[in-house]
Amino acid sequence: MEQNNIFDVTIIGGGAAGLFAAFYSGLRDMKTKVIEYKSVLGGKMRVYPEKMVWDVGGIPPITGAQLIEQSIQQGLTFDPEVVLNERIDGLTKTDDGTFVLKAASGQKHYSKTVVIAVGSGILDPKKIQIQGKGDYEASNIHYAVETLKDFKDKTVIISGGGNTAIDWANELERICKKVYLIYRKEALDGHEAMIKHLLSSTVEFMPETIISNLKTNDGEQTIVEQVELTKQTTGEKTFLDVDEMIINHGYHRDTSLLKNSRPAINLLDDLYIKGNVNGETSVNGLYAAGDVLRFDGKLELIAGAYQDAANAVNKAKHDIKPDARTIAMVSTHNDKLKAWNRELMDEMLDDSNQSF
Ligand SMILES: Cc1cc2nc3c(=O)[nH]c(=O)nc-3n(C[C@H](O)[C@H](O)[C@H](O)COP(=O)(O)OP(=O)(O)OC[C@H]3O[C@@H](n4cnc5c(N)ncnc54)[C@H](O)[C@@H]3O)c2cc1C
Incomplete structure (x- = not known):
């Protein structure tokens, strides 16, 4: 070595x-x-x-x-x-x-x-599991939101009840046509203020509910068109047409x-x-x-x-x-930063002189 x-x-x-x-x-x-x-x-x-x-x-x-x-x-x-x-x-x-x-x-x-x-x-995000079909993949199933505008004016189902799902529901509500939040448990599991915001918004929260089946198109690219939801306590089924799905089931x-x-x-x-x-x-x-x-x-x-x-x-x-x-001195004591500080100060002085 x-x-x-x-x-x-x-x-x-x-x-x-x-x-x-x-x-x-x-x-x-x-x-x-x-x-x-x-x-x-x-x-x-x-x-x-x-x-x-x-x-x-x-x-x-x-x-x-x-x-x-x-x-x-x-x-x-x-x-x-x-x-x-x-x-x-x-x-x-x-x-x-x-x-x-x-x-x-x-x-x-x-x-x-x-x-x-x-x-x-x-x-590695946990994929959505549909009984008998294992991990399910489709082009409109997302595990993270990369670009908000891709969801604009769409109907979106979010599955999950932790901070990530709650945060996305709150963010997307502003730009989507409709946001549904589906959670298998009764109560959401996130920051109080964010839950309060969500529950007073237009997001439709469906507790004790799971995604039990997905209806996809017949095209080359698999796209989920309709979601079957099951209320766990009663077995009642609901069908929702969707544009996009976000799955936040952990990692x-x-x-x-x-x-x-x-x-x-x-x-x-x-x-x-x-x-x-x-x-x-x-x-x-x-x-x-x-x-x-x-x-x-x-x-x-x-x-x-x-x-x-x-x-x-x-x-x-x-x-x-x-x-x-045992602890660093304040950052301005570092020699390299000291030299940069001088340059930055000179630039700031130049800028303020120009504005007079
Ligand atoms: C959706 C979401 C929203 C959040 N919002 C906020 C917020 O608003 N405010 C806030 O303060 N915090 C927020 N957090 C928490 C915050 O993001 C984390 O606390 C912070 O990013 C943790 O940083 P870290 O460096 O410890 O870990 P990470 O950011 O997880 O970085 C760890 C890195 O190590 C790499 N790595 C792992 N194993 C290995 C290996 N064996 N070899 C080489 N590399 C490896 C990983 O690839 C990764 O890049 C949020 C978290 C999430 C998920």
């Missing part, structure tokens, strides 16, 4: 937590690598490019797509090495303390410290990386890392940030991911350089 192949910090996952960890690691002058399974950075935020995000401190309402763009820009500020299309399947810590990360491609990555920021792992999650790591990491339900507010795990030098990390008082939001990432990186810095400050 050549010394120059060993990174100070390797971040697994390029979502909100991974990108902020990359920024922060650069701020702390560490040689940084980000490894992402997908072909693009952004993580879960890519599920909701056109949803508004209201709860990131200091940022007015912003679409998921804008937040991805800004997060990537920030994450790449200090030019970390970025490896895309690379799935890490396991890692080991060698006797000299170096971590060896094993990728599905056969590639190995070496690092002095690691931040696991894999969110909910590798996600199959592959978190095998967490189980395939040696020494073993303390886990919760094999899906999350049991750690602490500093991003520390049960393995020295191995940190976690974002949705994958659990501790008392954890904020399971983007804002929480940022805090985890900064804390984890500060700890990693301390491992590598024990005399380094």
Whole structure:
């Protein structure tokens, strides 16, 4: 293993937590690598490019797509090495303390410290199941809303009762001809304010109801034209004509990386890392940030991911350089940012001079 192949910090996952960890690691002058399974950075935020995000401190309402763009820009500020299309399947810590990360491609990555920021792992949406037909595919069945305008003036059925289904019902109600929300349980399972908004809107909520059959066209491309719904408590059937269907039944999650790591990491339900507010795990030098990390008082939001990432990186810095400050100084103290600050200030002064 050549010394120059060993990174100070390797971040697994390029979502909100991974990108902020990359920024922060650069701020702390560490040689940084980000490894992402997908072909693009952004993580879960890519599920909701056109949803508004209201709860990131200091940022007015912003679409998921804008937040991805800004997060990537920030994450790449200090030019970390970025490896895309690379799935890490396991890692080991060698006797000299170096971590060896094993990728599905056969590639190995070496690092002095690691931040696991894999969110909910590798996600694959649960497909709609129709009895006797298994996973059902049709061109108007969607598992995420990529472009809102594709749904404009249409009749849309959303199946699901969690935050994602509720958020989409609220967003789409403004532009669709009609939105139905079908849920197998009696009560919705989301943020109170969003449920209240939904129940006072024109969205027709059908509780204790499942999609029991689909009628499709005879064309080359399968399109669902009518949906059969069954009320679970009475067996009563309803038939609705639809233009588009959105299925939010959750995800199959592959978190095998967490189980395939040696020494073993303390886990919760094999899906999350049991750690602490500093991003520390049960393995020295191995940190976690974002949705994958659990501790008392954890904020399971983007804002929480940022805090985890900064804390984890500060700890990693301390491992590598024990005399380094345990927390970063304010960002303007970084030499690279100091130089950019001067340029930005000059530009701002130029702009304000021109406006006089
Ligand atoms: C529909 C929806 C709406 C939301 N709305 C809001 C909101 O309004 N405000 C808010 O604060 N939060 C919101 N959230 C939650 C927020 O998106 C998450 O808390 C945040 O994105 C978590 O970031 P993360 O980096 O921890 O994980 P992720 O964004 O999930 O990123 C993890 C990354 O790791 C990669 N990865 C996984 N396993 C591997 C592996 N083995 N090897 C390599 N790469 C791997 C994944 O491909 C992924 O890119 C919402 C979530 C959803 C689903």
